[in-house]
Amino acid sequence: MPERVIRGRRVENDVWQAIGQPHGDATQPLPQGPVLVPLAYWREHRDLLAARRQPIGVWLAPADDPAAIADDLGRFSVVAIHFPKFTDGRGYSTAALLRTRYGYRGELRAFGDVGRDQLFYLARCGFDSFKLAPHHDPEAALASFTDFSVRYQGSVDDPVPLFRKRAVAGRIAR
């Protein structure tokens, strides 16, 4: 059965293959079809990758600095951020920086040890694509996007904090 991924709040078959740690061996030839390569691979083989004429994506480990791909963002169909453990929250800041500081508009994917209880926060930080850890049911997980209707602080999904909306609502009420 093909692997499943949540994109645009729907569950789809995943067409992407991640290579390099943790999902493969970077020394092997690339498989056919769209591939997600680790940052180091991208840096070393960018010309080779461009010559493939296939959609290309890059994935970042928690310690990777998103500034390293800031100038290349237009060349990726997907940027993915790996969560080796869901408690390692560096990827949330990486995502926020990609979306705000570096203006990345394409697909931003979370993968690794990702479960439904992280989806609400991940989506707020700008992720729009989620490959859950194998034992999580992506269909059931969709409900978690709407865990909260109220957000006190601004973030990537909505930069305007609640207090500014309260002020507007208050003025309309007056």
Added chain:
Amino acid sequence: MYRYDSYDHALVAERVAQFRDQTRRYLAGELTDDEFRPLRLQNGLYIQRHAPMLRVAVPYGLLSSRQLRMLAHIARKHDRGYGHFTTRQNIQYNWPRLEETPDILALLAEVEMHAIQTSGNCIRNITTDHFAGVAADEIIDPRPLAEILRQWSTFHPEFAYLPRKFKIALNGAEADRAAVLLHDIGLHVIRNASGETGLRVIVGGGMGRTPIVGHVIREFLPWRHMLTYCEAILRVYNRYGRRDNIYKARIKILVKALGIEEFARQVEAEWEIARKDSPAIITQEEFDRVAAHFEPQAYESLPEMDASYVQSLADSRSFSRWAERNVHPHRRAGYASVTLSLKKTGVPPGDATDAQMDFVADLADRYSFGELRVSHEQNLILADVRKRDLFALWQAAKSQGLATPNVGLLTNIVCCPGGDFCSLANAKSIPIAEAIQRRFDDLDYLHDIGELDLNISGCMNSCGHHHIGHIGILGVDKQGAEFYQVSIGGRQGNQAALGQVIGPSFAASDMPDVVAKLIDTYIGERHEDELFVDTVQRIGVAPFKAGVYGNAKEVAHA
């Protein structure tokens, strides 16, 4: 105090529903222990020695009588009839059942309370001065900014999985009563030369295994930038704080490793970019909206002194002794603030029964506009009492064991739950506190010793803040046996300092003697009106060491 509007209510209700579902999935085996742990921790739920422990947030220590009655009800219905007030102004229950915690959270939501982020590697409850809004030396009431910080930090999506817990304290007065030098971020309200209000930002302080007094990272931050600046600090920490070793994961270790100049440079660089046109810049309108919840109470105009109060002070030595210790000045004429002591000998420090909570709620209604505060010294405070009511209040408090006249004195021991309850403990702390309290039960002697902070922690996590006790006691494990390390010379406040260990540790049974010997040395050496901690500072640790261990040479060989 702050009252929820429809947004706040909705958010807390949604949290209860979310946690109910998470608990259901855990009990059904859909979530592993490892997956459920951080989720329950971010709702204040630990697994302890006897049962789960649930920590409920008391934002900046402020409670209404209605909320306190609910806390009493929960203690009765879901616990064994008591709760424990903590050094971070929260309350903990030691005996709830996991299955019942969603119901407890639903009860809390009814009175605008929750357990959000009271534990876990996230931004914890914001703490502040327990005399906020009534202190004479206040620059501004810190509670509106504390509430704005509370809302900003609640479910902040970028900072829910930090390297380690993160504590912010805010102080609005000249004197620091919020320990701003000993928090991950300390915010101290100041006025600059042109009369503008801002915050001195301190970063990287803390107790625990590596106690450090924080560094000033910015002398003056315009208050409107409180959130943008905290965000910059948190982002640098979230990205670069260590995650490989939990003992090196606090922000203080990052600050130490980079040096404060380099850390500050990174934060300022982040802030420089992030703050531009940021919608997180606080508006005057929002400040005013929140501040309106903390308007001064409807005080009567009263003369500064009340004749009946003066008379009672003259008539009753025990009343005047209580007034001397437990009654504090108030900025309004004819009013005072009162500490109701939770430090009666024989009762674990900070514990209150359901009946006491109900009783204090009644006292708050009768004498203090229906509000009270939890102090970080684990007592309860009625902030707005008419002086003419003090005698009646004292009599009532006495009847419930809440009038121990020891605030600021040796027996007002700050003490964590320790080995009796806490699964992280090296040693018990409550029995040590009790043994010391029994040894110093002579009130005249206690008053003669004068102001002295004694703090006890059951392990290096320092929940009892032993590093800043004038006398600090730390439970340590020596080949499986419980021992106690003693330090002296720590202090809180504007001159915050960390205590120095006096030497090898002691068995539990020695502890009252050890404290007695420290006090004897002090009495022998003190200048007139000199506090214990000032004597330590003046003459150093050596004479105290000699007093405790005997000959100084022997100490060297111990």
